[in-house]
Amino acid sequence: KAGVTQTPRYLIKTRGQQVTLSCSPISGHRSVSWYQQTPGQGLQFLFEYFSETQRNKGNFPGRFSGRQFSNSRSEMNVSTLELGDSALYLCASSGSDVREQFFGPGTRLTVL
């Protein structure tokens, strides 16, 4: 079974631009979560989607948004990029009652 995939793997943007990241979960998994990882803050939860509905949201500004499609693929969007948005963005999928999370390789976003 293929693992979680994320595209693109690397992105360089400038302040004020917007960016869209994509995540394809493990086949059959309907829950997709997004995390931001920075050296200072560690891993922080952004949001979680299930069957095209956002079920949970972390403490991030409205510039961070996401969506999920009928095939469970998910995208997250960050508008009006700031320098502090530079981070590794990770998505994870889950498909069982034990809520075990499987992570993708991440997208490294650099904001200049």
Place this chain on the structure above:
Amino acid sequence: KQEVTQIPAALSVPEGENLVLNCSFTDSAIYNLQWFRQDPGKGLTSLLLIQSSQREQTSGRLNASLDKSSGRSTLYIAASQPGDSATYLCAVIPGGTSYGKLTFGQGTILTVHP
């Protein structure tokens, strides 16, 4: 609010040693707990998941234990190898409607030297 602490923050050992990584959490009302490994610049690899009803879980040279009432979990690595060098993260999986909302520790950076 759940808080997760990992001790030590960093550990350097010679090859072949057995070692223990510690994880503590403040709210014992967890659903499950998961241990991960992260190599530099990469994603997280799941190592072990312990359900809240379990006391321990084993996979190869890895053994994880869970004491939910005291808010502690340990990851035991037997006969460490240089390839075990990575950051190890524990994450608490909440119950109820908090799907996907894991709380992570800051990690233990492990270096195993030949």
